[in-house]
Amino acid sequence: MNHDGPVGEFGLIRRIRRRVLIGSSTSIAIGDDCAALKLTPGRDVLITTDMLMDGRHFVLAEAGAKAVGRKAIGVNLSDIAAMAGEPVAAVIALALPRHDGQAIADELLDGMLPIAESFGLSLVGGDTNAWEGPLVITVTILGQTTARGPVRRSGAKPGDVVLVTGPLGGSLLGRHLDPAPRIRESLALAEAETIHAMIDISDGLAADLGHILEESGDLGAILDAASIPISPDALTLSGQDGRSPIDHALHDGEDFELCLTVAPETAARLLANPPCPLHAVGRITAEPGLRLANHGHVEAIVMRGFDHLLD
Amino acid sequence: MNHDGPVGEFGLIRRIRRRVLIGSSTSIAIGDDCAALKLTPGRDVLITTDMLMDGRHFVLAEAGAKAVGRKAIGVNLSDIAAMAGEPVAAVIALALPRHDGQAIADELLDGMLPIAESFGLSLVGGDTNAWEGPLVITVTILGQTTARGPVRRSGAKPGDVVLVTGPLGGSLLGRHLDPAPRIRESLALAEAETIHAMIDISDGLAADLGHILEESGDLGAILDAASIPISPDALTLSGQDGRSPIDHALHDGEDFELCLTVAPETAARLLANPPCPLHAVGRITAEPGLRLANHGHVEAIVMRGFDHLLD
Numbered sequence: 001m002n003h004d005g006p007v008g009e010f011g012l013i014r015r016i017r018r019r020v021l022i023g024s025s026t027s028i029a030i031g032d033d034c035a036a037l038k039l040t041p042g043r044d045v046l047i048t049t050d051m052l053m054d055g056r057h058f059v060l061a062e063a064g065a066k067a068v069g070r071k072a073i074g075v076n077l078s079d080i081a082a083m084a085g086e087p088v089a090a091v092i093a094l095a096l097p098r099h100d101g102q103a104i105a106d107e108l109l110d111g112m113l114p115i116a117e118s119f120g121l122s123l124v125g126g127d128t129n130a131w132e133g134p135l136v137i138t139v140t141i142l143g144q145t146t147a148r149g150p151v152r153r154s155g156a157k158p159g160d161v162v163l164v165t166g167p168l169g170g171s172l173l174g175r176h177l178d179p180a181p182r183i184r185e186s187l188a189l190a191e192a193e194t195i196h197a198m199i200d201i202s203d204g205l206a207a208d209l210g211h212i213l214e215e216s217g218d219l220g221a222i223l224d225a226a227s228i229p230i231s232p233d234a235l236t237l238s239g240q241d242g243r244s245p246i247d248h249a250l251h252d253g254e255d256f257e258l259c260l261t262v263a264p265e266t267a268a269r270l271l272a273n274p275p276c277p278l279h280a281v282g283r284i285t286a287e288p289g290l291r292l293a294n295h296g297h298v299e300a301i302v303m304r305g306f307d308h309l310l311d
Numbered sequence: 312m313n314h315d316g317p318v319g320e321f322g323l324i325r326r327i328r329r330r331v332l333i334g335s336s337t338s339i340a341i342g343d344d345c346a347a348l349k350l351t352p353g354r355d356v357l358i359t360t361d362m363l364m365d366g367r368h369f370v371l372a373e374a375g376a377k378a379v380g381r382k383a384i385g386v387n388l389s390d391i392a393a394m395a396g397e398p399v400a401a402v403i404a405l406a407l408p409r410h411d412g413q414a415i416a417d418e419l420l421d422g423m424l425p426i427a428e429s430f431g432l433s434l435v436g437g438d439t440n441a442w443e444g445p446l447v448i449t450v451t452i453l454g455q456t457t458a459r460g461p462v463r464r465s466g467a468k469p470g471d472v473v474l475v476t477g478p479l480g481g482s483l484l485g486r487h488l489d490p491a492p493r494i495r496e497s498l499a500l501a502e503a504e505t506i507h508a509m510i511d512i513s514d515g516l517a518a519d520l521g522h523i524l525e526e527s528g529d530l531g532a533i534l535d536a537a538s539i540p541i542s543p544d545a546l547t548l549s550g551q552d553g554r555s556p557i558d559h560a561l562h563d564g565e566d567f568e569l570c571l572t573v574a575p576e577t578a579a580r581l582l583a584n585p586p587c588p589l590h591a592v593g594r595i596t597a598e599p600g601l602r603l604a605n606h607g608h609v610e611a612i613v614m615r616g617f618d619h620l621l622d
Contacts, residue, residue, distance in 0.1 A: 027355055031526060032464050033393035033510060034357040036456065044338055045356055046345040049438050049451055051404035056442045082344035093362035093449045127360050127449075131367045138404045138438075138449035140360055145347065153343050199344060215342060 016126075019109060023122040025088055035124035037089055039144045046143035046150065048079035054134035058177060065104045067177045068137065069111025074179035075202065076141040077119055078256045081182045082200040084151040084190035085143040087119050092126035095136040104135060119183055148190055151260075156197040156216035160284040161267035162223065166257040166277050168205055169248035170233025176254035185276035186258055192275045198260040204253040205281075206290060210303030212261065213290065223250075223282035223301070225294035231255070246294070250301060327437075330420060334433040336399055346435035348400055350455045357454035357461065359390035365445035369488060376415045378488045379448065380422025385490035386513065387452040388430055389567045392493045393511040395462040395501035396454040398430050403437035406447040415446060430494055459501055462571075467508040467527035471595040472578035473534065477568040477588050479516055480559035481544025487565035496587035497569055503586045509571040515564040516592075517601060521614030523572065524601065534561075534593035534612070536605035542566070557605070561612060 017030045028036035039045060050072070054060045058068050073090065080087045092112070096104055105128065116123055121141065165185050182200070189195060197216060199208045205228070213219045225246050234248035261284055262270065270278060282293075290301045328341045339347035350356060361383070365371045369379050384401065391398045403423070407415055416439065427434055432452065476496050493511070500506060508527060510519045516539070524530045536557050545559035572595055573581065581589055593604075601612045 028461060028463065032461075033390040034359040034396065034454065034461070036355040036357055036394070036461050038355055039350075041352055044347040044349055045453065046347050047400070047402055047451070047453055048345040048436065049402040049404045049449070051406060051438050051440055051447070051449060053406050053440060053442050053444065053447075055444075056406075056440060079344040083347070085345065089358070091358055091360040091451060093360045093451075095362060095364050095367075095447060125359065127362050129362055129364060129367060131364050133364065133366075133444055133447075136362070136364075136406060136444075136447050138360070138362060138451075140358070140402060140404075140449075140451040142356065142358055142453070143345065150339060150343075150345070150347050152339065 016109060019113065020123040023120060026122045026124055029122065029124045035089065035091065037142065039088065043144040044150060046080055046083055046085040046145060047140065048076055049138060049140040050075045051136060051138040053136050060135050063177050065107035066111035068135070069108035070115050071177050071179060072137045072139045073112050073115045073121070074181050074256065076139045077181035077183055078179055078200040078202065080141055080143040081186040081258060082198055084148070084186045084195065084198065085145055086187070087121045087141055087143045087183060089122045089124045090116065090139055090141045091124060093138040094126065094128045095133060096128065096130045097135055098130045098132055101130045108137065119181065146187065146190065151190060151195045151198040153197055153199050153212050154215040156212050156219055156261040156284050158219060158284055158286040159264060160196055160261035161264055161280050162209065162221055162282040162284060163260050163262065163267065164205065164229065164257050164279050164281055167229040167231035168201065168234065168255045168257060169231045169245060169252045170237040171252055171254040173233040173236060175233060179256035181256060182258045188275035189260065193262060193266045193270055196261045196263065198258055201255040201257050201259055202253055204251040205259060206250040206301050206303050209259055210290060212259070218288045220285040220287045220289045220291070221282050222285055222291045222293055222298065225292055227279060227281045229279045327420060330424065331434040334431060337433045337435055340433065340435045346400065346402065348453065350399065354455040355461060357391060357394055357396040357456060358451065359387055360449060360451040361386045362447060362449040364447050371446050374488050376418035377422035379446070380419035381426050382488050382490060383448045383450045384423050384426045384432070385492050385567065387450045388492035388494055389490055389511040389513065391452055391454040392497040392569060393509055395459070395497045395506065395509065396456055397498070398432045398452055398454045398494060400433045400435045401427065401450055401452045402435060404449040405437065405439045406444060407439065407441045408446055409441045409443055412441045419448065430492065457498065457501065462501060462506045462509040464508055464510050464523050465526040467523050467530055467572040467595050469530060469595055469597040470575060471507055471572035472575055472591050473520065473532055473593040473595065474571050474573065474578065475516065475540065475568050475590050475592055478540040478542035479512065479545065479566045479568060480542045480556060480563045481548040482563055482565040484544040484547060486544060490567035492567060493569045499586035500571065504573060504577045504581055507572045507574065509569055512566040512568050512570055513564055515562040516570060517561040517612050517614050520570055521601060523570070529599045531596040531598045531600045531602070532593050533596055533602045533604055533609065536603055538590060539592045540590045
């Protein structure tokens with residue numbers, strides 16, 4: 001209430017309220033107990049949440065709060081993309097370091113607003129807190145399915161071609177802070193053809209394809225090492241740590257590209273006339289387990305990426 | 312993946328998945344990139360989020376994780392109640408202390424499941440992380456409006472009667488950990504009569520009524536001290552700290568009762584035949600500011616409760 005002194009929660013909320021864009025689907029935005037939204041009739045609501053913690057998913061002192069804000073929105077948008085959904089609205093919960101909390105909140109917003117706007121996402125509510133601990137931000141995004149319904153992880157079939165939308169590995173060199181959620185790519189793919197299964201690559205291609213295999217009923221896959229698009233960052237990191245570039249591409253995670261499986265004839269059509277960057281990297285098999293074909297020999301891949309509890 | 316060793320994120324998610332109830336509106340639950348829900352056609356989606364931090368909103372070592380889980384769901388349900396909405400589904404984001412994270416997650420679930428179930432709330436997804444920091448839990452609840460639409464903070468009118476649904480103050484003695492969200496009460500009130508404005512009392516009656524006054528266009532209110540229901544906890548605390556019981560009732564917060572305003576004739580009907588506990592505590596005035604009538608004299612009340620950034 002005191003504009004000369006510290007602004008406080010309610011002052012901060014008022015400032016946020018002045019800065020955010022409100023989309024046409026928002027019937028009640030910031031300033032009530034809940035936000036209210038009108039979705040397109042007949043569509044399912046999609047909801048996804050991600051919590052990012054200083055020291056765990058980013059280092060605030062190195063990345064800056066603006067990048068953190070952008071990442072927090074981006075990783076959630078990536079989950080909406082994985083279902084071939086349309087983003088609608090976000091709510092944001094913050095634990096702000098007491099020292100400098102206001103400035104951090106403003107910078108977070110600087111990072112969140114442009115990416116939200118560019119994907120038609122309204123920031124409709126949240127919860128702001130201060131404490132002695134490090135910055136924690138939870139973003140929850142609400143989306144809706146298209147008329148085609150959601151694409152799930154569980155629809156892969158033996159014989160399906162495995163595709164990815166871009167180069168993988170080495171995101172730690174910076175891309176992990178600047179995810180480019182594949183919303184438009186995903187909608188274009190789902191519009192063009194029937195996608196059997198899809199996931200966004202957050203834990204690494206091996207682990208995330210592993211989720212598709214598990215959810216589709218203990219299937220397997222064989223990947224072709226020569227076909228996997230390797231990010232320049234994976235090459236750089238490989239030069240530094242001696243792990244092979246393909247190892248980085250399979251296991252690093254936070255690429256935020258899409259991994260999808262489609263019928264072989266669908267893959268042929270998509271690759272002949274791709275609606276977005278697209279690389280065929282392998283095939284789904286009835287035999288369980290993930291394998292890598294590399295220079296004529298086949299080896300097993302551990303389907304494990306980053307585990308947030310164990311690693 | 313290793314059931315003898317630490318269970319890890321994916322193991323924990325599998326265990327959560329086995330324990331939660333899935334409601335009929337859930338089309339995709341835990342195990343995909345987003346959850347998907349089918350809402351009743353024609354209704355608005357409601358969304359609200361709250362973050363609770365160890366040392367700030369609870370003390371884990373004293374309260375135990377089960378109570379924390381219950382509170383995290385309860386405070387969000389209370390926001391749905393404030394809009395006269397119906398709860399549908401929740402997603403939960405966790406920062407678990409690395410030491411003991413699995414046990415804490417299980418106990419949180421022990422606290423969350425019964426309250427979720429008793430209000431028809433499905434736990435449909437989440438995000439689990441471990442770190443060296445204290446427990447942080449963000450719950451986001453998705454609900455839907457009834458056919459009557461949402462009740463907002465902004466509809467109070469001069470002359471309205473201010474009502475509350477139960478005794479206030481002293482929640483710090485324990486009730487703050489065990490909110491009883493007034494979902495049924497709110498739905499019964501909105502079904503019975505037209506409610507002009509409503510809010511749940513989380514920051515204290517003075518502050519939360521203040522939000523109604525501000526959002527309704529800088530109105531005021533006069534409260535009658537003798538009519539405000541005082542919780543026994545407020546009396547106990549008053550005996551300990553010397554602050555008056557009415558001061559506790561006005562400012563303590565975390566009562567999670569509802570505060571609503573209705574036209575005088577509506578109030579008369581409601582009080583003659585109350586669909587839930589109901590106390591008339593004052594009147595909305597065109598003159599801005601909050602005042603308290605106490606033993607014949609009228610004093611100004613500061614419309615400020617707990618500010619999460621300043622306090």
